[in-house]
Amino acid sequence: xxxxxxxxxxxxxxxxSSVLPRAGGTGGINDFSCKSSTQPVPVVLLxxxxxxxxxxxxxxxxxxxxxxxxxxxxxYGAYDGFPFVGGFKAIDESSKQLADYIAEVVSKTGSxxxxxxxxxxxxxxxxxxxxxxxxxxxxxxxxxxxxxSHGTTFGNLxxxxxxxxxxxxxxxxxxxxxxxxxxxxxxxGDAVTKLNQGPITQPGIQYTVLTSKYxxxxxxxxxxxxxxxxxxxNLLVQDFCPLDPVxxxxxxxxxxxxxxxLNELQDQQSRxxxxxxxxxxx
Numbered sequence: 001x002x003x004x005x006x007x008x009x010x011x012x013x014x015x016x017s018s019v020l021p022r023a024g025g026t027g028g029i030n031d032f033s034c035k036s037s038t039q040p041v042p043v044v045l046l047x048x049x050x051x052x053x054x055x056x057x058x059x060x061x062x063x064x065x066x067x068x069x070x071x072x073x074x075x076y077g078a079y080d081g082f083p084f085v086g087g088f089k090a091i092d093e094s095s096k097q098l099a100d101y102i103a104e105v106v107s108k109t110g111s112x113x114x115x116x117x118x119x120x121x122x123x124x125x126x127x128x129x130x131x132x133x134x135x136x137x138x139x140x141x142x143x144x145x146x147x148x149s150h151g152t153t154f155g156n157l158x159x160x161x162x163x164x165x166x167x168x169x170x171x172x173x174x175x176x177x178x179x180x181x182x183x184x185x186x187x188x189g190d191a192v193t194k195l196n197q198g199p200i201t202q203p204g205i206q207y208t209v210l211t212s213k214y215x216x217x218x219x220x221x222x223x224x225x226x227x228x229x230x231x232x233x234n235l236l237v238q239d240f241c242p243l244d245p246v247x248x249x250x251x252x253x254x255x256x257x258x259x260x261x262l263n264e265l266q267d268q269q270s271r272x273x274x275x276x277x278x279x280x281x282x
Contacts, residue, residue, distance in 0.1 A: 029053070029061055032108040034070035041140055042105055042114045043265065045073040046098065046122030048252065049087040049181055052078075056252050057119055063258045069265070072105050072114075074098075076125075079177050087121045090180035091128060091191035098125055099133035106138045113140040115265055119252045120218065121181060123147030123209075127227075128195055130202045139205050143264055146211045146251050149225050150196060151187030152218045201229050208233040208264050210257065214280065217248035233269075235260065237278075246278030254278040 028034060034042075043064055047056040053073035061071045075086040077094035087094065105114055116139055118126040123144035130136040184191035201207050207227065213236055215221040226234040237244050241256045251257050259273040 028065055029071050029073060031070065032105075034109070036068045036070050038068045039070070039265070040111065041265075042070045042072055042109050042111050044102060044105060044114045044116050045071060046116060046118030046125050047073070047075070047086060048118075048120030048122050049179075049185075050085050052084060052086050057117070057122070059253050060117070060258050060261060063255075064262065064265070067262060070109065072101075074101050076101070077121075077181060082176075087181055088177065088179045091121075091124065091184040092132070092194075094181070095125060095129045095133055098129050099135040102129070102135040102138055113138055115139075115141040115143070117143045117145070117261055117265075118147065119145040120147065120248065121185065123225075124149065124185065124191070124195075127200055127207075128191065130205055131195065131200060136202050136205065141206045141208070141265065143261055144207070144209045144225070145257060145261075146215050146218050146221075146248055147209065147225050148185045148192070148218045149200065149209065149227055150223070151189055151192040152185060152224050153187060153220065199229055200227050201232060206264075207231065208235065210235045210237065210251075210260055212237045212244070212246045212248075212251055214238075214245050215248045215251070233264075241275035241278075244275060244278045245280035247280055250279035 045053070045057040045061050047053055052075040057073065061073065064071055075083065076097050077089040078086040079088060102114055106112065116126040124147045126142040126144045127147060127149060130139050130142060183189055186192070209225055209227055209232060211218065211222045211225040213221055218224045222234070222236060237246055237254070237256055240260060244254065244256050246254045246257070255276045256278060263269050263271050
């Protein structure tokens, strides 16, 4: 299946491994023997479309590890023969893979709950997995960074595509399999329609949605991301750091975003931190 040109361009904008610096190491990720007396709830991180567990949220993972968290992640939605890019399979198929992984984390760590933190497609999965899989019973918090909760228009797509290009690996996946997740995440896509039928949020889970008003991929921002349901904390990076021009890709690598995630995971939403200047438009 050959996907349309606009999908190829869309993917090039999401592939962080070729355009963003590697921030930190694995920091003991997926260490099932990890125990923390200060942060007892394991954190499962969900990467964005076209990324992997070791690229995209790897910087945030290393940051959380330094704060005493036990962190876990897999590359989900990857096709056989293309292990270096994930998230291409249909949202529903990937959600089942993630639910199985959450069950594995719960079983092997002995924790009854995990916290989910996801970026972009991973942010969408932090909403989709609790609603449509049995993993909902094992989730304490769901923190979504720039999720296309209501679908996206893929704004500013061609500008980003010209800047980043398309890797051979991505081209191989598109030519061989296509990108079912891309179709799912468009406005009116199957997964978006399914998620928005009835309440998105599930009882017993604390939801936070964070995005930037300068997000150029999940558009229109912030409406495409925010969830107008009781109990959801909808946050803009600029509410806390007004001078941060952070864009979609760099939200995963932004220290201000990391601190806001940390505040939520530690239930210290009022904790102050020194703002940094993020990367604009990328």
